[in-house]
Amino acid sequence: MKCYELKKSFIYLIVFINTLLIFTNSIFSTTGKYNSYDWKTKKSTGEIKAILTRPPYVPPSVGNSLAAKLIVDMEVIELEGELTEGVRYIYWTFGGTVPGSFIRTRVGDEVEFHLKNHPENKLPHNIDLHAVTGPGGGATSSFVAPGHKTVFSFKTLNPGLYVYHCATAPVGMHIANGMYGLIFVEPIGGIPKVDREYYVMQGDFYTKGEYGQQGLQPFDMKKAVNEMADYVVFNGKVGALTGDNALTANVGETIRLFVGNGGPNLVSSFHVIGEIFDRVNIEGGTAINENVQTTLIPAGGAAIIEFKVEVPGTFILVDHSIFRAFNKGALGMLKVKGNENKAIYSGKLQEGIYLPEGSTIQVMPDENIPPEVASTKSERILTGKHIYNRTCLACHQLNGSGMSNVFPPLANSDYLNKDVARAIEIILKGKSGEITVNGKKYSSVMPSQLLSDEDIANVLTYIYNSWDNNKTYVTPKMVKRIREKL
Numbered sequence: 128m129k130c131y132e133l134k135k136s137f138i139y140l141i142v143f144i145n146t147l148l149i150f151t152n153s154i155f156s157t158t159g160k161y162n163s164y165d166w167k168t169k170k171s172t173g174e175i176k177a178i179l180t181r182p183p184y185v186p187p188s189v190g191n192s193l194a195a196k197l198i199v200d201m202e203v204i205e206l207e208g209e210l211t212e213g214v215r216y217i218y219w220t221f222g223g224t225v226p227g228s229f230i231r232t233r234v235g236d237e238v239e240f241h242l243k244n245h246p247e248n249k250l251p252h253n254i255d256l257h258a259v260t261g262p263g264g265g266a267t268s269s270f271v272a273p274g275h276k277t278v279f280s281f282k283t284l285n286p287g288l289y290v291y292h293c294a295t296a297p298v299g300m301h302i303a304n305g306m307y308g309l310i311f312v313e314p315i316g317g318i319p320k321v322d323r324e325y326y327v328m329q330g331d332f333y334t335k336g337e338y339g340q341q342g343l344q345p346f347d348m349k350k351a352v353n354e355m356a357d358y359v360v361f362n363g364k365v366g367a368l369t370g371d372n373a374l375t376a377n378v379g380e381t382i383r384l385f386v387g388n389g390g391p392n393l394v395s396s397f398h399v400i401g402e403i404f405d406r407v408n409i410e411g412g413t414a415i416n417e418n419v420q421t422t423l424i425p426a427g428g429a430a431i432i433e434f435k436v437e438v439p440g441t442f443i444l445v446d447h448s449i450f451r452a453f454n455k456g457a458l459g460m461l462k463v464k465g466n467e468n469k470a471i472y473s474g475k476l477q478e479g480i481y482l483p484e485g486s487t488i489q490v491m492p493d494e495n496i497p498p499e500v501a502s503t504k505s506e507r508i509l510t511g512k513h514i515y516n517r518t519c520l521a522c523h524q525l526n527g528s529g530m531s532n533v534f535p536p537l538a539n540s541d542y543l544n545k546d547v548a549r550a551i552e553i554i555l556k557g558k559s560g561e562i563t564v565n566g567k568k569y570s571s572v573m574p575s576q577l578l579s580d581e582d583i584a585n586v587l588t589y590i591y592n593s594w595d596n597n598k599t600y601v602t603p604k605m606v607k608r609i610r611e612k613l
């Protein structure tokens with residue numbers, strides 16, 4: 128009897144200690160900010176100021192901490208920025224960036240949202256968060272004129288990755304100018320830890336001038352209504368995720384991409400060249416699809432994408448509506464460093480890099496095209512032009528103009544004109560690493576081109592004798608000599 132009582136109280140003690148441990152753990156651990164707890168109502172009274180991050184960064188996980196009152200402080204800022212090199216645009220932003228600051232919260236949080244409209248702004252704005260259960264997703268309560276602020280609150284009922292955006296008339300125009308971002312509501316207990324998390328959001332832009340037309344470009348309402356986008360970009364501008372701005376990772380790491388699509392019009396066929404998504408939270412919800420090549424992200428929608436990187440190289444993020452990627456800017460990069468794994472990927476390419484689609488032309492021998500014979504300089508120029516259009520144009524663009532931050536120009540290129548042997552070598556071997564062309568840095572990948580000596584001589588003669596280059600005449604003999612030395 129006595130023994131039994133002792134055992135019972137011992138069990139009580141254990142249970143008590145355990146409960147205490149669990150409480151202190153959830154109150155003090157993970158973020159270290161949850162330090163108020165109302166013992167009567169058994170609710171956290173913690174008021175936490177939300178950590179907001181600019182793209183491509185994501186705030187730290189909130190893990191399995193208790194729900195709390197989360198203060199989100201966001202400012203609407205209208206500012207001039209660069210859509211691509213030499214093209215200025217007036218962006219309207221949540222927090223000064225496109226997409227707007229990333230908000231991370233958890234199910235059960237009471238979010239107190241402070242929206243400020245900077246006094247120097249010209250227009251009123253508001254916010255509609257898809258994570259809100261309530262009229263207008265908050266839009267009806269958050270309309271705010273320049274120089275004012277508004278506060279409203281909501282409870283996060285559903286976990287998931289949600290888009291937020293401005294919903295002030297004309298709604299399409301506010302979104303087209305960059306007023307969108309993501310809010311992630313973690314499920315109870317949090318989500319599995321990964322090595323790296325990034326924030327990527329697609330958007331389409333409509334300008335008075337065509338793609339690349341220089342100067343300050345006003346918004347074009349007619350093109351927007353007709354859904355004729357001039358730019359389709361990740362994170363607000365061409366090249367926001369290329370070159371020095373590329374996302375980075377190491378071999379063996381697991382990456383989680385929080386990908387949204389602000390639209391206003393276009394649906395994204397999101398794809399990473401050379402990777403397969405191990406897991407995708409479809410449309411940002413709870414359902415997980417596995418082993419996905421391309422995931423559809425609706426305008427005003429999102430997806431959580433996870434994959435492990437097994438081999439080094441540059442992996443290209445695209446909207447696989449592919450002209451958008453190569454001609455309108457929807458192209459980003461994930462640079463993975465580490466040791467090669469020949470069992471998973473080996474090939475004649477350097478660093479195990481997967482060829483972007485634009486270059487499949489070179490890998491397939493031109494079986495159906497009879498070889499064109501050229502013996503004079505002018506014949507080489509003519510033949511070279513056909514080779515250029517088939518082989519190089521996809522990247523270096525019409526008239527050798529290149530694409531800012533991604534593909535260097537061949538027109539009037541100081542780099543090209545300085546050294547013929549080097550140019551021949553680049554075509555034979557491909558090129559990666561940083562180079563400077565006409566004062567601008569490029570750090571990208573050109574795959575080797577499977578062309579004959581004859582073809583290389585012709586295409587280079589064409590390029591050297593076009594677009595203000597220095598008129599060098601390249602012969603098959605010159606190419607042969609360099610090929611033999613490689």
Ligand SMILES: [Cu+2]
Pocket residue numbers: 219251252253293294295301306
């Ligand atoms: Cu707005």
